[in-house]
Amino acid sequence: MIFLRKLAGLAASLPILVLPTAQAAVPQLTVYTYASFVSEWGPGPLIEQAFEKHCNCDLKFVGLEDGGALLSRLKLEGKRTAADVILGLDTALTGEAEQTGLLQEHNITLGSINLALPWSDLLFVPYDFGYFGFVYDSETLPTPPGSLEELVHDRDGPRIIIQDPRTSTPGLGLLLWMRKVFGTDDQAAWTALAPRIVTVTKGWSEAYGLFLKGEAPMVLSYTTSPAYHRQVEQNNRYQVAMFSEGHYRQVEVAARLSTSSEPQLAQNFLRFLLSDTVQNILPTTNWMLPSVRTGQGLPDAFRDEEVPERMLQFDSLEVRDQRKQWISRWLIALSR
Amino acid sequence: MRLSALWPGGFAVFFLVAVVGGSLLTVVLQFRDSNLVEVLSDTYLHSVIRFTLWQAMLSTLLSVGLALPVARAYARQSHFFGRHTLVMLMGLPVVMPVIVAVLGIVSIYGHNGVINQLLRVTGVAPAFNIYGLSGILLAHVFFNLPLAVRLLLPAWEQIPGESWRLANTLGMSSSQLFRFIEWPSLTSFLPGTLVIIFLLCFTSFAVVLTLGGGPNATTVEVAIYQTLRFDFDPARATLLALIQLALCATIALAMIRWLRALPISQGLQLQTKDRPDCQALTYRIQDAVLIVASTLFIGLPIAAIVVAGLQGPILGVILDPVLWQATGRSLGIALLATSLASLVALGLAMTARRLVLEYRKPQATDIALWVGSLTLAVPPMVIGTGLFLWVLMTDMPQMTTLLLIALVNALMVLPYALRSIAPVLINSGRHYHRLCQQLGLEGWMRFRLIDWPAIRRPVAFAAGLGGALSFGDMGVAALFDTSGAITLPVMLYYRMSAYRFDEAAVTALVLVLISVLVFWLLNRTLGRWPS
Amino acid sequence: MAFLTLEQITFALGDWQLRASVQVPQGHCVALIGASGAGKSTLLSLIAGFETPDRGQILVNDVDISSFAPSQRPVTMMFQEHNLFAHLSLYDNIALGCHPGLKLTATDRDTIDRALAATGLSELSSRRPADVSGGERQRAALARCLCQKRPVLLLDEPFASLDPRLRQQMHELVDQLRRAHGLTVIVVSHLPHEVARIADEVIFMHEGSVKEQGPVDITLGDPQSPELRDYLQFTGGE
Structure with a gap:
């Protein structure tokens, strides 16, 4: 401890390390x-x-x-x-x-x-x-799927980049979304989707960065993402696919x-x-x-x-109690 | 045995134990409700450990295996235009923030990367998919091949000119040269290189998740992050950290034992011009191919990062004073971290030398390198959490934040510093120990006159690499409150999480350029510091 | 009366053991001969203080120096190799004999200049060891020993790698310096007849112990022990 205090004293003498005091x-x-x-x-x-x-x-x-x-x-x-x-x-x-x-x-x-x-x-x-949603590149994907069901079960559907529910909020959001839509069939749905998952990233930034590089035509993000591109970049290229089952709300x-x-x-x-x-x-x-x-x-x-017409959401207490189990199910489904 | 003479190493070990052990202990004591048996019998963890070991082993073998011929090519062609620059750029991949490097790699080797686009247009071969084990290996080779080359090159510099001349008179072929001259010298550098790269690959996190393609590709480090962040179970995270540490310690020990290092011989003239095979056309072509291929493999993703940066809103980013404040802070952290790491490395190396030469404990070198390398196996998140609890418990001022980041970075830099300094210091001791004893050259005088001139270059290299590494590392910065005092990598990350990928690309370019500058400056100034 | 005395020294290194009692008068030059592994270098290391005897005393001028650190002993030694620091100039290497931190007084500089002159290195003093010949390197090492001003000089085959002519010159230089400075010298050699020219006495070691000691002519001319006779057969005579 004394050692650390001494280091702290040292830091005080280095102007570059000193934070402004309130x-x-x-x-x-x-x-x-x-x-x-x-x-x-x-x-x-x-x-x-x-x-x-x-x-x-x-x-x-x-x-x-x-x-x-x-x-x-x-x-x-x-x-x-x-x-x-x-x-x-x-x-x-x-x-x-x-x-x-x-x-x-x-x-x-x-x-x-x-x-x-x-x-x-x-x-x-x-x-x-906000609502989680799949953002797509309208130049490489003219007709996106119209529902989660379609995304999951269309074998020729677009490939996607998602985030890991163990390390990121949107990743967990998709997990809950799938659970809400497919219920106890969630594992089968994940297995069906798996071949089209390009990769699962640590966080949103990695996934979105890969998407912008063109690594996949679709990425898990928010329904409000296109608004950013329109407002700041005057760019209409990136759109969000609206799903008929509704979107998971955060x-x-x-x-x-x-x-x-x-x-x-x-x-x-x-x-x-x-x-x-x-x-x-x-x-x-x-x-x-x-x-x-x-x-x-x-x-x-x-x-x-x-803005999605239907909102999907679990009770926060249910999420707290079930999260670990649902993540294990997800792991098993994707590890097959 | 006069224990007081061993104080530099004692102090270094105390420092490591205090920081690593202390922070782990703090976490365990604070949150002691985890069950070791339950953690150990978790089948999920078993599969994670299996995968971690498997990918780390493959990555290490591939990186070092490919680095050997490349390093040999550089050693054999010791004089060509641009060699110095190319060797210096070899230090670059390992110091880049992972997310920047991954985006660079993907720009070249990804689905939509330059190579696949070319394949699609020309139809020469079907497009390939890097996501999966291949992506992990590709990225790990990208990071570690150049590092291995840099760590192995000194093996050739140690070979005395006399050996080449002798080989010349004996008419040795290229493969005989390798077997009888180069390999013996390499054996004193290979174990350490393998250990460092194995540990780096073992603890790899974002690369494995991003390019691994799915949750099958999960390392222990991912599990630790998950446990700490989303499950909030610090005690369990610490247990996982200890399991990782124990695994790494065992494997590193096995590597060091298995590959027994031979003592280094040193000649007065370090030159390769007498090497019999360096002029032959076949070998010159072979070397040229190796050097060009490895440069392209590493250089193209870096070029992609540079190009992306140049396409971004350069002026807007570099005219922002916040960018330069962040740069200043990052430089301060880098300087502090690298000084601290060099001091600890020096302490360990000094004492190891004393143990080897005066107390006849030849295994001290291996142990020092082993201990010093293991800091790579300590998850920064767990150490960061422990240090944070320390700050909390002792009511230390908030400004220690940046200091703590430097402390964690120092642990990360230590293995490189130790690897560079220890062999040279011990080798110098082997030659001059009795002479120094007889002349009464001791302590500071001996350091200033004899040891410093010998370790000046290795220290400069380690400081350059360490400084750049620490400069580009986000590490635990995000764990602490850095909103009032962000570092450059954190700023880069902020930009990305706010959709500003074009600005982030410029920031990445600035970061890469300054990393090069830091490396170059530290390497140059220290390397030329007169004795 | 003996200046350097080794009194019933024993020193074990694993199974191998060294036992020796030796007396050398002041200003004498002793040639230490014997086969490899006889214990010649170890004996020098014990005198110089790099090794500590298990039992026995080492006296210089009646003072027991057994417990002194190497730099505290009235002894200086030249090794087979690595006598000079490769990164320092000859001048600095020699000056280290005056002050290990290179803090030199005017007197020191004078001493160094004279040592340089005595070894014929005045012109080369700014060069580094790599830039001079092997003979010049060993001369520089000898010059440094002079600057240390120690009454006992130990030479552990420092000239072994030089050609015979150069080796003879070096031996003559040692002899000259010994007489000029009144040094007591012990020189290890594999070539008894060569070193005999400058030595007063010969000590023959065999398997860790001193077999014979005596004046050069008598000892080499009429060896008593079969071991020495055997040894001399293989080293060639004149």
């Missing part, structure tokens, strides 16, 4: 979130600016790798956590987050807010949501912590997340659908036909 005086609100939320292209910087304008506080984002890392961090720190708010868990993880007993009810009357999705959870506030949520010394400020922040200001920022920075119907509506790049 100003005191005003109360500080620490928000744990995932990295891309706070990156310079994400919504973080804009939200911070907008919130600090009125709160007389210092909003500090702590960016971790992804939702999984967020939950790990919370569990590692336990009651010692510095977080006041945790932002960026999705519905596949909320069940486990609840189990930590570190979260506090938000006490926000969600009924008074014009939510775009039904929601009544007492701990978690949904700030945006809701991103935030919650405050019972250990927080600023419970009121934390609640204000959660309420602020549902304000029109933040909700208008989210679509074109986080590339997800806003959870509140704002007066402004969605940007032009988002299209109505890319």
